[in-house]
Amino acid sequence: MSGTGDTGRGGARPALEVRDLTVQVATEAGAKTVLDGLSFDLSPGETLALAGESGSGKSMTALAIMGLLPKPMARIANGSIRLGGTELSGLGERGYRGIRSARIAMIFQEPMTSLNPLMTVERQLCEVLLEHGACRRAEAPGRALRLLRDVRLTEPERRLKQYPHELSGGMRQRVMIAIALACEPEILIADEPTTALDVTVQAEILDLIRALQRDHGTAVLMITHDMGVVAEMADRVIVLRAGRQEEAAPVETLFAAPRTEYARSLLDAVPRLGTAPPRPTTPDAPDAPDARNVVEVEDLSVRFDIAGGLLNRTVARVHAVEGVSFHIRAGETLALVGESGCGKSTIGKALLGLVPWQGSIRIDGVETQGRSRAAMRPVLRDVQMVFQDPGASLDSRMTVGEQVAEPMKVHGIARGAELTDRCEWLFRRVGLSPDMLSRYPHEFSGGQRQRVCIARALGLSPKVIVADESVSALDVSVQARVLDLLAELQEQDGLSYLFISHDMAVIEQVADRVTVMRLGQVMEEGPRDAVLRDPRHPYTKRLLAAVPVPDPTLRRGPMPDTAGIEEASPIFPVGRAPERVTLHDLARGHRVARQAATAP
Amino acid sequence: MSAPIDPPSAAPVRRAGRGRAREVVGELLRRPRALFGLAVIVLLVLAAILAPWIMPHDPFEQSFDGLDLMGAPLPPGGEHPLGTDLLGRDLASRLILGTRTSLIIGVVANGIAVILGAGVGITAGYAGGWTAAILMRFTDLMMAFPALLLAIVLAAIFQPSLMIVALVIAMVNWVQMSRVIYTETRSLAEREFIQVQRAIGSGPLRILGRHLLPHLLSSIIVFGTLGISTTVLLEATLSYLGVGVQPPVPSWGNIIFENQTYFSTAPWLVFFPGLLIVLLALAFNLVGDALRDILDPTLKGRH
Numbered sequence: 001m002s003g004t005g006d007t008g009r010g011g012a013r014p015a016l017e018v019r020d021l022t023v024q025v026a027t028e029a030g031a032k033t034v035l036d037g038l039s040f041d042l043s044p045g046e047t048l049a050l051a052g053e054s055g056s057g058k059s060m061t062a063l064a065i066m067g068l069l070p071k072p073m074a075r076i077a078n079g080s081i082r083l084g085g086t087e088l089s090g091l092g093e094r095g096y097r098g099i100r101s102a103r104i105a106m107i108f109q110e111p112m113t114s115l116n117p118l119m120t121v122e123r124q125l126c127e128v129l130l131e132h133g134a135c136r137r138a139e140a141p142g143r144a145l146r147l148l149r150d151v152r153l154t155e156p157e158r159r160l161k162q163y164p165h166e167l168s169g170g171m172r173q174r175v176m177i178a179i180a181l182a183c184e185p186e187i188l189i190a191d192e193p194t195t196a197l198d199v200t201v202q203a204e205i206l207d208l209i210r211a212l213q214r215d216h217g218t219a220v221l222m223i224t225h226d227m228g229v230v231a232e233m234a235d236r237v238i239v240l241r242a243g244r245q246e247e248a249a250p251v252e253t254l255f256a257a258p259r260t261e262y263a264r265s266l267l268d269a270v271p272r273l274g275t276a277p278p279r280p281t282t283p284d285a286p287d288a289p290d291a292r293n294v295v296e297v298e299d300l301s302v303r304f305d306i307a308g309g310l311l312n313r314t315v316a317r318v319h320a321v322e323g324v325s326f327h328i329r330a331g332e333t334l335a336l337v338g339e340s341g342c343g344k345s346t347i348g349k350a351l352l353g354l355v356p357w358q359g360s361i362r363i364d365g366v367e368t369q370g371r372s373r374a375a376m377r378p379v380l381r382d383v384q385m386v387f388q389d390p391g392a393s394l395d396s397r398m399t400v401g402e403q404v405a406e407p408m409k410v411h412g413i414a415r416g417a418e419l420t421d422r423c424e425w426l427f428r429r430v431g432l433s434p435d436m437l438s439r440y441p442h443e444f445s446g447g448q449r450q451r452v453c454i455a456r457a458l459g460l461s462p463k464v465i466v467a468d469e470s471v472s473a474l475d476v477s478v479q480a481r482v483l484d485l486l487a488e489l490q491e492q493d494g495l496s497y498l499f500i501s502h503d504m505a506v507i508e509q510v511a512d513r514v515t516v517m518r519l520g521q522v523m524e525e526g527p528r529d530a531v532l533r534d535p536r537h538p539y540t541k542r543l544l545a546a547v548p549v550p551d552p553t554l555r556r557g558p559m560p561d562t563a564g565i566e567e568a569s570p571i572f573p574v575g576r577a578p579e580r581v582t583l584h585d586l587a588r589g590h591r592v593a594r595q596a597a598t599a600p
Numbered sequence: 601m602s603a604p605i606d607p608p609s610a611a612p613v614r615r616a617g618r619g620r621a622r623e624v625v626g627e628l629l630r631r632p633r634a635l636f637g638l639a640v641i642v643l644l645v646l647a648a649i650l651a652p653w654i655m656p657h658d659p660f661e662q663s664f665d666g667l668d669l670m671g672a673p674l675p676p677g678g679e680h681p682l683g684t685d686l687l688g689r690d691l692a693s694r695l696i697l698g699t700r701t702s703l704i705i706g707v708v709a710n711g712i713a714v715i716l717g718a719g720v721g722i723t724a725g726y727a728g729g730w731t732a733a734i735l736m737r738f739t740d741l742m743m744a745f746p747a748l749l750l751a752i753v754l755a756a757i758f759q760p761s762l763m764i765v766a767l768v769i770a771m772v773n774w775v776q777m778s779r780v781i782y783t784e785t786r787s788l789a790e791r792e793f794i795q796v797q798r799a800i801g802s803g804p805l806r807i808l809g810r811h812l813l814p815h816l817l818s819s820i821i822v823f824g825t826l827g828i829s830t831t832v833l834l835e836a837t838l839s840y841l842g843v844g845v846q847p848p849v850p851s852w853g854n855i856i857f858e859n860q861t862y863f864s865t866a867p868w869l870v871f872f873p874g875l876l877i878v879l880l881a882l883a884f885n886l887v888g889d890a891l892r893d894i895l896d897p898t899l900k901g902r903h
Contacts, residue, residue, distance in 0.1 A: 406797075
């Protein structure tokens with residue numbers, strides 16, 4: 001495919017013109033319009049963000065442009081998509097083959113599932129290059145290597161020979177970007193490109209997209225639900241709601257003065273780091289009157305064996321959690337924060353006895369070390385868990401009423417009419433109508449499902465709830481309401497939370513104290529304001545700096561290059577263990593890993 | 601599917617068992633294909649029960665009139681609606697009596713195989729570790745052993761009788777089911793809603809019965825209904841080898857096998873029993889499919 005000559009920046013002709021795009025999906029009740037009359041232009045070198053909550057039609061737009069609408073259910077009912085001089089709507093599969101990758105490329109949310117696990121990085125890159133005749137066969141490996149350099153992958157020669165599973169999430173997304181840019185497309189569609197990544201990695205990938213766009217003059221269509229990413233990346237924004245354009249504006253205008261009610265509410269719901277009111281720090285004195293510790297964890301370690309070799313012996317261990325100690329007082333929220341793989345979720349599971357662990361965990365004064373599952377049962381009345389994905393943590397074959405009733409049945413708390421009463425009462429408490437008890441999970445929205453999960457956990461009147469990324473899968477507006485509910489329940493019942501999250505802005509809203517973890521160990525801990533406003537450990541600083549700020553006037557500079565840090569892994573051969581960090585006190589319970597001085 | 605659609609109804613926290621069963625039957629009767637399947641099953645069961653009264657002839661009588669002058673079997677029509685077999689016996693009567701054998705084999709043998717296979721699969725899949733290793737290695741062993749040989753050995757050890765034949769077939773047929781269910785249970789057990797059950801403190805029986813089983817039901821139904829036709833034919837093979845149902849007792853399978861060499865001259869002898877086997881399997885399949893859809897609440901309202 002020959003490239004087009006017209007890539008002049010700010011040229012008169014837009015790279016992509018979308019007019020009156022309408023997409024319909026066939027349902028049992030007839031055609032349903034999921035995208036209604038959307039129009040926009042995308043100029044070369046420009047970044048346009050399509051922002052909106054789930055179901056707003058933003059991904060449908062991308063698929064329509066790429067000609068990837070799921071056939072035969074979805075179709076373009078009306079409107080036109082013009083790429084340069086080519087009309088794309090109604091173009092057949094054959095016609096599209098010369099468009100995709102060559103002129104419009106797309107990167108997806110989940111880099112693992114969009115790469116072929118059975119092909120090396122080199123083969124996947126070469127395949128794209130050769131498929132579109134971008135170069136001759138002999139040149140392909142050289143071009144592939146150059147592409148990997150372009151996306152600033154460390155050790156590109158070695159990466160070429162590796163398979164996707166050998167790369168970290170960030171590296172995979174870089175490879176995806178390399179593949180997308182292989183044929184120098186005019187337009188790059190990025191569909192939630194960083195949603196599945198850690199914040200620090202997200203910041204690096206966003207940097208990379210920006211830099212590549214500057215160098216190549218590519219037009220970027222950024223699809224995201226994250227207003228922080230929008231502020232960081234976009235020149236212009238289109239806010240979508242239920243398939244309709246709600247507002248279109250330059251990014252500064254939108255953030256400074258949104259015209260529509262919806263855009264304003266969307267922006268208001270975004271948790272902003274550094275805006276939560278300061279909190280009176282809970283005194284760390286053990287003799288305070290209500291300083292009863294509901295959870296006491298001492299020297300907790302969780303290790304998973306990796307079996308391998310001829311005799312299936314243990315060849316290595318994942319040191320998921322290594323010598324972690326903390327406590328949670330009654331009515332307090334402790335936030336565990338860290339990137340994926342840091343062991344934060346494992347700690348939550350250890351509290352409920354869902355993974356084997358060593359050390360000491362006392363729930364409300366009761367030691368749970370060495371308890372069998374049956375012996376754990378009474379302890380579980382005091383500690384319950386709310387999982388990340390409310391869709392996956394509900395049984396699709398049971399009514400929600402049955403599921404909310406289940407823990408109370410298992411623990412023999414209530415039965416018959418009393419059980420029904422309690423379920424109705426729980427439903428009302430979490431803001432759902434008791435009428436809904438006889439429905440099945442698929443009849444609820446994501447936020448409602450999470451409310452059901454919270455109701456289920458509350459059934460046992462626990463003292464602690466482990467909230468494992470409980471709001472991460474929800475839209476911001478829904479997220480805000482679920483957080484409010486959690487706060488309300490805490491106030492009424494004196495609940496304690498172990499709030500596990502990767503999202504610094506959310507943590508700032510809910511936490512009394514914060515514990516920052518990396519590779520299974522605590523890096524820094526202390527009262528919320530101390531850790532988030534005055535971070536001492538470089539890792540904490542890095543995490544905080546990486547959070548996208550939902551304010552286009554405050555764009556960060558490029559992140560410091562941290563490619564080496566990504567490599568660290570909690571897997572050690574048998575007989576070796578990670579070096580334990582020691583914490584030293586700064587002030588008022590603010591403790592930092594001593595390693596801090598020498599860490600990069 | 602995010603917005604709630606149903607109008608609010610009364611809020612039974614648990615659906616009473618009998619009410620739910622009636623609901624399922626009602627749903628079944630409303631679906632034409634399931635209704636057809638049910639009708640076929642009912643007809644076959646009635647035929648098996650009422651066989652002595654509805655058979656037009658004595659199924660064992662080698663009637664002189666049942667053969668033509670050349671000694672060949674009679675084609676369908678006239679005195680013998682479905683024709684006669686090589687010995688001049690009335691085919692219709694033999695098929696009606698054979699319904700008993702074949703239904704018992706298809707339902708009992710297959711039923712035992714399903715229960716055994718699903719049981720072993722779920723247990724191994726949920727328990728994991730040593731339990732799984734032992735159970736699944738045993739399954740592999742059974743799989744590697746030639747099924748027919750095993751059936752012959754078992755049938756030779758015990759006195760051949762209908763129930764023994766059914767048991768033997770079940771012993772041979774449970775293996776595939778257990779493999780499939782094992783794999784599926786393993787992936788289900790990793791899912792979050794099962795983790796939640798552990799976090800709640802539910803015992804293994806509740807997790808297995810209330811949460812895993814409903815999700816496995818569709819595979820069990822599909823494999824169970826597929827198994828019906830294979831079991832009926834396996835019985836025929838066993839009969840052919842002399843270790844199945846003993847002649848002259850008819851079964852659909854052994855009628856096919858007795859007469860298959862005359863397929864070109866007397867095709868009805870193979871066609872009618874074959875048709876019945878297909879009907880039986882189809883009927884169970886249709887009902888099974890409908891059941892699967894009815895029991896899956898996410899598919900509600902779609903046919």
